Amino acid sequence: MDPEASTAPRASFGERLAAARSARGSLCVGIDPHPALLAAWGLEDTPAGLEHFALAVLDAVGPVAAALKPQVALFERHGARGLAVLELLLARAADAGVLTIADAKRGDIGSTMQAYAEAWLGEGRPLAADAVTLNPYLGFESLRPALELAAATGRGVFVLALTSNPEGLSVQHAGGAESVARSIAAAATAENIGPAPGHVGLVVGATIGDAAQRLGLDLPALNGPILAPGIGAQGAGREALAGAFGDALPLVLPTASRSVLAAGPDAGRLRTAAERTRDHLA
Numbered sequence: 001m002d003p004e005a006s007t008a009p010r011a012s013f014g015e016r017l018a019a020a021r022s023a024r025g026s027l028c029v030g031i032d033p034h035p036a037l038l039a040a041w042g043l044e045d046t047p048a049g050l051e052h053f054a055l056a057v058l059d060a061v062g063p064v065a066a067a068l069k070p071q072v073a074l075f076e077r078h079g080a081r082g083l084a085v086l087e088l089l090l091a092r093a094a095d096a097g098v099l100t101i102a103d104a105k106r107g108d109i110g111s112t113m114q115a116y117a118e119a120w121l122g123e124g125r126p127l128a129a130d131a132v133t134l135n136p137y138l139g140f141e142s143l144r145p146a147l148e149l150a151a152a153t154g155r156g157v158f159v160l161a162l163t164s165n166p167e168g169l170s171v172q173h174a175g176g177a178e179s180v181a182r183s184i185a186a187a188a189t190a191e192n193i194g195p196a197p198g199h200v201g202l203v204v205g206a207t208i209g210d211a212a213q214r215l216g217l218d219l220p221a222l223n224g225p226i227l228a229p230g231i232g233a234q235g236a237g238r239e240a241l242a243g244a245f246g247d248a249l250p251l252v253l254p255t256a257s258r259s260v261l262a263a264g265p266d267a268g269r270l271r272t273a274a275e276r277t278r279d280h281l282a
């Protein structure tokens, strides 16, 4: 390998994601190795089964998805060997030029947040992905170490704003016109200065109906990516996306896990399921 190439700074996450969306279309596929899915694929609920599943999804879906999003709890439940599989998956995806979003939903007081930031975004760290999901319940500013490290390493973050689950309303809608979700969205927007697509994204579920408009979130102003789960297994589709996001739709990266993964283990069927979902939502 050219030594210069290995030390060249990476383009920003916003730019890399935009390039991946242009090349491979605008779908993120979640790698959620639920025990029931492993069983449906004829695999055991063991680290070996997990490894087979995760690498098969990478091979089949990586070439037709803008990003892959491993859900880290489903690796953590296998302990150290599960995390070793996650490490392997992230390394193989990087080698294949496939962007990864670690769905870890981390958030803690600033000094501890620094360690989470290094774990998931630090250069050379075994679990570093291209981006990580963050939980702002301790205050948006508590996420500062991750925001800074992401910017410094060409990586990204997705901050939970309006989640896809019904229980999220009790916290995220609190405050009405000055809702928690609105303040998180405004804080994320303030991070994305400059003309390039920014590295601070939001998570806004495709299932939220008109909540973003009702709560006054200015999503088109984000200048960063919006990760939209809730597609397929949680009931949202093309119409729900259009209704939830309106003018912000060009920023939206829909993500689906179970509804695509259920098409495996046949690699051809799995890839076709991802392509159909992607093309249907486009």
Ligand SMILES: O=C(O)c1cc(=O)[nH]c(=O)n1[C@@H]1O[C@H](COP(=O)(O)O)[C@@H](O)[C@H]1O
Binding pocket: 030, 032, 071, 103, 105, 133, 162, 163, 164, 165, 203, 204, 205, 229, 230, 231, 232, 233, 234, 255, 256, 257, 258, 259
């Ligand atoms: O951050 C996430 O990825 C996320 C946020 C959210 O609001 N809702 C949500 O479902 N997710 C994740 O997205 C995935 C959705 O999986 P499916 O319902 O199988 O498509 C799961 O890994 C969830 O943890």
